[in-house]
Amino acid sequence: MEYFVIIVGSIFVSNIVLTQFLGVCPFLGVSGKLDTSIGMGGAVIFVLTLATLVTWIIQYYVLNPFGLAFMQTIVFILVIASLVQMVEIILKKVSPSLYSALGVFLPLITTNCAVLGVAILTIQKDFGLLEGVVYAMSNAIGFTLALVIFAGIREHLDLMEVPKGMKGVPIALIVAGILALSFMGFTGLV
Amino acid sequence: MNQFTNFTKGFIKENPVFVLLLGMCPTLGVTTSAINGLGMGLATTFVLVMSNLVVSLVRNFIPDKVRIPSFIVIIASFVTIVELVMQAYLPELFESLGLFIPLIVVNCIVLGRAEAFASKNTPVSSLLDGAGMGLGFAFALTLLGGVRELLGSSAIFGIDLVKGDLMLVFILAPGAFIVLGYLIAIINKLNKAH
Numbered sequence: 001m002e003y004f005v006i007i008v009g010s011i012f013v014s015n016i017v018l019t020q021f022l023g024v025c026p027f028l029g030v031s032g033k034l035d036t037s038i039g040m041g042g043a044v045i046f047v048l049t050l051a052t053l054v055t056w057i058i059q060y061y062v063l064n065p066f067g068l069a070f071m072q073t074i075v076f077i078l079v080i081a082s083l084v085q086m087v088e089i090i091l092k093k094v095s096p097s098l099y100s101a102l103g104v105f106l107p108l109i110t111t112n113c114a115v116l117g118v119a120i121l122t123i124q125k126d127f128g129l130l131e132g133v134v135y136a137m138s139n140a141i142g143f144t145l146a147l148v149i150f151a152g153i154r155e156h157l158d159l160m161e162v163p164k165g166m167k168g169v170p171i172a173l174i175v176a177g178i179l180a181l182s183f184m185g186f187t188g189l190v
Numbered sequence: 191m192n193q194f195t196n197f198t199k200g201f202i203k204e205n206p207v208f209v210l211l212l213g214m215c216p217t218l219g220v221t222t223s224a225i226n227g228l229g230m231g232l233a234t235t236f237v238l239v240m241s242n243l244v245v246s247l248v249r250n251f252i253p254d255k256v257r258i259p260s261f262i263v264i265i266a267s268f269v270t271i272v273e274l275v276m277q278a279y280l281p282e283l284f285e286s287l288g289l290f291i292p293l294i295v296v297n298c299i300v301l302g303r304a305e306a307f308a309s310k311n312t313p314v315s316s317l318l319d320g321a322g323m324g325l326g327f328a329f330a331l332t333l334l335g336g337v338r339e340l341l342g343s344s345a346i347f348g349i350d351l352v353k354g355d356l357m358l359v360f361i362l363a364p365g366a367f368i369v370l371g372y373l374i375a376i377i378n379k380l381n382k383a384h
Binding site: 022025028074077116117166170174177 | 211212213214215216218219259262263266267269270273274289292293295296297298301359362363364365366367368370371372374375378379
């Protein structure tokens with residue numbers, strides 16, 4: 001039950017992109033086409049879960065025992081950056097087909113604030129290891145859901161007649177606003 | 191003259207938020223009021239100025255291959271300084287900006303300026319570039335926060351104009367996207383007119 005609340009809460013009620021504003025850059029950047037948005041979503045689910053797992057272990061077994069909690073920001077960003085590099089290298093060797101699907105998105109993920117954001121949030125919310133991993137994965141799924149829905153809408157939007165000044169980013173932002181409005185309907189679900 | 195444009199280009203012509211569309215997460219996340227926008231903007235400006243200066247000073251000593259990780263360490267150090275100082279002296283602001291303070295590290299503007307400008311230019315130009323870009327960012331955030339505060343809670347910088355709330359949706363998440371969309375459309379129009 002507890003896990004169910006975490007999962008529904010982070011996918012729908014407090015969706016990471018549409019209510020917490022984490023990962024907005026890739027949300028606007030790679031939502032032009034449906035295929036690329038699915039690829040990006042897959043890469044984010046993979047990296048975000050792994051990064052939260054590793055940063056949780058580092059926080060509780062390295063930073064806290066040695067009284068280095070104030071180094072959190074520096075340590076986490078370095079861990080995430082090297083983790084992404086490592087995933088890239090391992091994936092290239094072990095599974096070339098997965099690499100060709102996710103590879104181009106991996107370097108972009110280091111600067112995706114959703115990854116660092118969720119890693120810090122997991123610590124702030126005092127989750128245990130398993131809860132933290134579930135929390136991270138459901139947030140990543142929420143990110144993918146928002147991204148895929150948004151990409152689908154934008155593909156249709158390209159064919160619409162939009163006032164000249166609103167073309168491109170402005171109309172995309174307003175659509176995102178309306179999407180956020182509809183996600184507000186989930187408020188109070190859990 | 192050249193130094194002067196280094197400073198002023200960040201305001202309108204290459205405004206990081208309205209024109210370059212960088213640093214969207216804090217832009218949308220913290221701008222529920224003008225004060226929050228200004229606080230976040232100034233915190234980012236400090237990090238941007240200091241990291242640009244340091245990156246520019248060490249640009250000839252850092253091997254090309256490890257330059258990005260080195261930049262990230264420099265930026266993260268200054269972010270930690272801001273985090274600790276703000277927590278000590280401005281606890282209220284720190285509380286309302288919350289998670290977005292440590293997330294200055296992954297703000298694309300900071301790393302972007304380090305890589306695109308400071309690693310190739312002299313310390314003085316880099317300092318001015320950082321200050322201009324940072325203040326342009328602060329200006330954008332304050333404007334967005336001001337409009338949202340005015341429409342949502344009918345106040346400016348916390349001073350009530352009318353009693354009670356107006357259209358609360360502008361303070362909530364959807365309002366951020368919608369107001370920013372319209373602001374960018376207006377700025378595009380103004381830039382075209384010139």
